[in-house]
Amino acid sequence: MFLRMITKTLIRQKSKMIMIAFTVVLGVSLSTAMMNVMLGVGDKVNRELKVYGANITVRHKDAALMSDLYGLEGQGVNDKFLREDDVLKLKSIFWGFNILDFAPILEGRANLNGSEVSIIGTWPEKHATLPTGEELHTGLKSLRTWWEISGEWLNEDDNNSVMIGNLLASQKNIHVNDTVTIDGKTFNVKGIFNDGGNDDSKVLMTLPSAQKLLNLNGRVSDIEVSALTTPDNDLARKAAQDPRSLSPEEYETWYCTAYVSAICHQIQEVIEDGVAKPVRQVAESEGTILNKTTLLMILITILSSIGSALAISNLITASVIERSQELGLLKALGAYNWQIVLLVLAEVMITGIAGGVVGYFMGIGFAQIIGQTVFGSYIEIARMVILIVAVILFLVTLIGSIPAIRYLMALKPTEVLHGK
Secondary structure, eight states: OHHHHHHHHHHHTHHHHHHHHHHHHHHHHHHHHHHHHHHHHHHHHHHHHGGGOOSEEEEEHHHHHHHHHHOOOSTTSOSOOEEGGGGGGGGGSTTGGGEEEEEEEEEEEEEETTEEEEEEEEOSSEEEEOTTSOEEEEOHHHHOTTOEEEEOOOOTTOTTEEEEEHHHHHHHTOOTTOEEEETTEEEEEEEEEEOSSGGGGEEEEEHHHHHHHHTOTTEESEEEEEEOOBOOOHHHHHHHHOGGGSOHHHHHHHHTSOBHHHHHHHHHHHSTTEEEEEOHHHHHHHHHHHHHHHHHHHHHHHHHHHHHHHHHHHHHHHHHHHTHHHHHHHHHTTOOHHHHHHHHHHHHHHHHHHHHHHHHHHHHHHHHHHIIIIISSOOOOOTHHHHHHHHHHHHHHHHHHHHHHHHHHHOOHHHHHTTO
16 A cells, blocks of 8 residues: 555656656766765876976985085085985885885086086986886886976986986087087987976986996985875874874874875885985875865765755655645544655655666766866776765755655644645
8 A cells, every 4th residue: 555655646746756856866966976086086186296296305314414404405415325226115115006206316516518517317217127026117207297308308228318407508508419528428418308497407317327427326315206195184293293102003004094204204114324205395285185175075065965955855845735635634534644754755765766876877977077087087986985875865855855744744634625
């Protein structure tokens, strides 16, 4: 009997039920899309922000001390360097897969065509096979994606070529394919780069070339690292001040979370005499943008749910008012209020579930459109979204039914049956 009444009501009130289902479809699809994007957007946003370069720098502890205390940088500050052999160990840390790109840097001074200039030795590109069997492709080219290049980037084995900053090139009237003499050795100018900063007055060469010129074989000044990180919270900030202040449980949570401070700590464990520090302008920007993006998507989800609840409320109330004589007759025949309320809720829930299923799959499609349009890749579907959407659907439908339930509770059979 109960199921037959529900079926007939759904058929008789199909226009309003279709409108309720359509409202649910819109709300659920938007919520599904936003939550899937929100849960899968973290790494994608961080990857997009990697165009700003490294977010961690590693240098010798003595050089870091001189920089922190006195602001001294560059050649001549101290004679302490990192070992080039330690650089690939970056990929061996717990969060090694979160380290996307890195490049060792060796800075010094040399004589270019009779004038002293700054030189930078690095890995323009680096191909290597790690002990784990993982193929590695990294280098400064991946960290300087914003550089404007006239000519070509250096290759891994271009030990007889250099790149010149555009400011230095214009001062010395140097062009692509020219030859220059640096400390008595002749190099071909393979490219001219525009950094937009201090590097525009420097010479870039391969790390072996710089080590040979500076007589620093196997040494590097610092390492630039680009890593995917999790925005800092109170635990991360506490650990950044002193990891020893953490309790064992806090330490385990911090160490096993990709906070920039945790990654820096792990880098220091594998780089001999190294001190890793975040580039705060980049690291904090990543966290701020990610937090704001997440907040925006949460707000959109909340607002869409509120809008759906209001629309459902109006539709259900209108449907109940149209059926007031029918519901009044049920009361007159002895039906309790809770039975009538259960009947109406069952009708609405069935309609809502049908709309929710359609809305969920539409939301997955919207999430993929957003992923392809904004990030150029697919958004991974999070299974937990199904449970969250189900809870939201239940609450929205229940809240939207409250005005109709109140109307039913106040309904008097004698009045509605006499047409009042």
